[in-house]
Amino acid sequence: xxxxxxxxxxxxxxxxxxxxxxxxxxxxxxxxxxxxxxxxxxxxxxxxxxxxxxxxxxxxxxxxxxxxxxxxxxxxxxxxxxxxxxxxxxxxxxxxxxxxxxxxxxxxxxxxxxxxxxxxxxxxxxxxxxxxxxxxxxxxxxxxxxxxxxxxxxxxxxxxxxxxxxxxxxxxxxxxxxxxxxxxxxxxxxxxxxxxxxxxxxxxxxxxxxxxxxxxxxxxxxxxxxxxxxxxxxxxxxxxxxxxxxxxxxxxxxxxxxxxxxxxxxxxxxxxxxxxxxxxxxxxxxxxxxxxxxxxxxxxxxxxxxxxxxxxxxxxxxxxxxxx
Amino acid sequence: xxxxxxxxxxxxxxxxxxxxxxxxxxxxxxxxxxxxxxxxxxxxxxxxxxxxxxxxxxxxxxxxxxxxxxxxxxxxxxxxxxxxxxxxxxxxxxxxxxxxxxxxxxxxxxxxxxxxxxxxxxxxxxxxxxxxxxxxxxxxxxxxxxxxxxxxxxxxxxxxxxxxxxxxxxxxxxxxxxxxxxxxxxxxxxxxxxxxxxxxxxxxxxxxxxxxxxxxxxxxxxxxxxxxxxxxxxxxxxxxxxxxxxxxxxxxxxxxxxxxxxxxxxxxxxxxxxxxxxxxxxxxxxxxxxxxxxxxxxxxxxxxxxxxxxxxxxxxxxxxxxxx
Numbered sequence: 001x002x003x004x005x006x007x008x009x010x011x012x013x014x015x016x017x018x019x020x021x022x023x024x025x026x027x028x029x030x031x032x033x034x035x036x037x038x039x040x041x042x043x044x045x046x047x048x049x050x051x052x053x054x055x056x057x058x059x060x061x062x063x064x065x066x067x068x069x070x071x072x073x074x075x076x077x078x079x080x081x082x083x084x085x086x087x088x089x090x091x092x093x094x095x096x097x098x099x100x101x102x103x104x105x106x107x108x109x110x111x112x113x114x115x116x117x118x119x120x121x122x123x124x125x126x127x128x129x130x131x132x133x134x135x136x137x138x139x140x141x142x143x144x145x146x147x148x149x150x151x152x153x154x155x156x157x158x159x160x161x162x163x164x165x166x167x168x169x170x171x172x173x174x175x176x177x178x179x180x181x182x183x184x185x186x187x188x189x190x191x192x193x194x195x196x197x198x199x200x201x202x203x204x205x206x207x208x209x210x211x212x213x214x215x216x217x218x219x220x221x222x223x224x225x226x227x228x229x230x231x232x233x234x235x236x237x238x239x240x241x242x243x244x245x246x247x248x249x250x251x252x253x254x255x256x257x258x259x260x261x262x263x264x265x266x267x268x269x270x271x272x273x274x275x276x277x278x279x280x281x282x283x284x285x286x287x288x289x290x291x292x293x294x295x296x297x298x299x300x301x302x303x304x305x306x307x308x309x310x311x312x313x314x315x316x317x318x319x320x321x322x323x324x
Numbered sequence: 325x326x327x328x329x330x331x332x333x334x335x336x337x338x339x340x341x342x343x344x345x346x347x348x349x350x351x352x353x354x355x356x357x358x359x360x361x362x363x364x365x366x367x368x369x370x371x372x373x374x375x376x377x378x379x380x381x382x383x384x385x386x387x388x389x390x391x392x393x394x395x396x397x398x399x400x401x402x403x404x405x406x407x408x409x410x411x412x413x414x415x416x417x418x419x420x421x422x423x424x425x426x427x428x429x430x431x432x433x434x435x436x437x438x439x440x441x442x443x444x445x446x447x448x449x450x451x452x453x454x455x456x457x458x459x460x461x462x463x464x465x466x467x468x469x470x471x472x473x474x475x476x477x478x479x480x481x482x483x484x485x486x487x488x489x490x491x492x493x494x495x496x497x498x499x500x501x502x503x504x505x506x507x508x509x510x511x512x513x514x515x516x517x518x519x520x521x522x523x524x525x526x527x528x529x530x531x532x533x534x535x536x537x538x539x540x541x542x543x544x545x546x547x548x549x550x551x552x553x554x555x556x557x558x559x560x561x562x563x564x565x566x567x568x569x570x571x572x573x574x575x576x577x578x579x580x581x582x583x584x585x586x587x588x589x590x591x592x593x594x595x596x597x598x599x600x601x602x603x604x605x606x607x608x609x610x611x612x613x614x615x616x617x618x619x620x621x622x623x624x625x626x627x628x629x630x631x632x633x634x635x636x637x638x639x640x641x642x643x644x645x646x647x648x
Binding site: 101102105106108109110112113115116117118121122144145147148149151152153155156158159160162163165166167175177178180181182185190205206210215219 | 425426429430432433434436437439440441442445446468469471472473475476477479480482483484486487489490491499501502504505506509514529530534539543
């Protein structure tokens with residue numbers, strides 16, 4: 001699936017020094033991919049047949065890189081939740097949501113009930129029913145605080161998608177700092193961060209969660225994840241014609257850059273975040289075995305997953321050009 | 325402030341048998357009211373001077389009935405958070421939000437950052453700055469799970485206001501069960517439920533939170549709170565001309581009732597929820613002193629606050645008619 005090619009003539013960040021490959025991958029990736037394909041079919045999630053293989057492949061391989069050492073039982077719900085997020089966004093976020101924000105608000109309302117654990121008041125959409133099932137699996141594995149943290153981030157994803165829906169058709173109106181703050185919510189990276197302790201069976205205390213280096217590490221990882229996705233998906237999202245709500249678009253508008261210059265700037269921004277993240281990951285891992293070290297290493301693997309996924313076919317338009 | 329009058333010619337529920345008054349009130353109500361007035365001024369919250377006294381009075385008296393036995397130090401943040409919610413809704417929800425949902429989405433985005441504990445990326449609105457301050461006070465008092473539960477409900481409030489903004493101008497399109505499910509989110513009652521254990525220093529375990537009688541008690545209280553507010557505020561919200569997004573409107577549309585019939589039906593629905601809530605509160609309190617009993621009694625006092633507040637001037641249009 002991963003061709004190693006990169007899109008078009010524009011720069012992608014050089015992350016070889018900060019996060020050198022090859023990235024370790026969980027041996028269960030193939031099993032997860034099979035499971036996700038079956039799960040999507042059984043849950044009647046509206047995934048176009050043409051996109052099913054790519055969606056399940058990229059999710060399974062991404063999750064396998066995010067959690068290389070997780071056992072299969074822990075990996076499956078992580079894969080389900082992430083494929084759910086991407087499939088929901090593909091089906092009801094982005095273009096559909098921008099055309100009809102009320103429809104997204106209605107879907108978010110139904111999901112909000114599921115996230116709050118309220119009983120269904122009427123027949124629910126396949127996405128809501130599927131989410132209830134995944135949440136039940138996480139509730140069984142998580143501590144109360146871990147579960148509440150996860151559902152908080154899922155609500156943030158809904159708020160992020162609603163916010164995005166209102167700006168997708170006029171990205172130039174969004175200030176760059178606001179975009180950078182909201183982007184982690186639409187790339188689901190903080191939700192993956194909340195999945196990590198549940199999937200890998202460690203618990204970070206509230207004090208650890210609020211430590212300055214932990215927060216800065218997570219922020220750097222969150223920015224990096226959103227921005228590499230922006231660079232990789234720019235051409236794909238530009239196909240509709242209008243400029244996408246994406247880091248290069250906002251850099252062009254705010255700093256009066258050409259598109260290649262914006263890519264160059266964004267690539268440097270990614271490299272800076274990668275250096276920050278790497279330094280903090282190493283620092284937090286220096287104390288030997290502890291939940292902090294496990295969390296820092298989990299963040300390292302999350303970065304691997306995001307770096308890996310931007311080289312995936314989903315984001316590489318044909319005809320591919322040789323990797324520089 | 326509480327005139328004891330009721331709006332217009334329509335029925336209000338008879339809750340004398342289930343929640344008989346007089347309702348105990350915290351002796352610090354006056355101090356809270358003074359504090360809230362000062363707090364709103366110091367935080368530069370955009371509350372119209374004409375509405376300031378009513379807002380602070382009804383909030384302080386309501387909070388005093390919700391938490392009759394709380395000490396002042398615990399009562400003040402509860403009052404701040406509730407007055408914040410009402411003032412934010414008055415300023416940026418409802419009519420303003422319906423006219424410009426994008427503006428509300430932008431405000432919600434900024435608040436989402438505050439709720440997630442992210443550092444500000446640019447100068448924030450007074451509402452966001454004020455919320456950060458209140459959240460810090462709650463974080464100091466709450467256990468991690470209590471705090472995560474509270475911020476989860478606050479996110480639900482934002483999702484509820486966004487959902488409402490998309491439907492306010494065409495309430496007839498909203499199915500009744502969906503309205504009933506979402507109404508607790510726009511009346512902030514579940515947020516008050518999450519404030520209760522923090523304000524009163526008890527902790528309900530995750531197992532207790534998910535007990536069927538606890539959930540049914542909370543659901544009945546949540547419905548009751550939303551619906552009595554709907555009945556009391558109907559005339560006030562109808563002044564703009566269009567039918568408000570409110571239980572009587574939806575009952576009229578869905579069951580082809582006149583407005584008086586819809587009020588009569590809604591009043592009976594309130595009485596049924598009150599009977600359910602009261603029965604479960606008594607049942608959960610039967611086991612003697614325990615966190616469950618404390619929670620059930622806290623829910624009883626929350627009901628008092630909501631019943632009390634609907635007789636307030638804010639909802640009683642002049643000229644007042646004698647109470648039946």
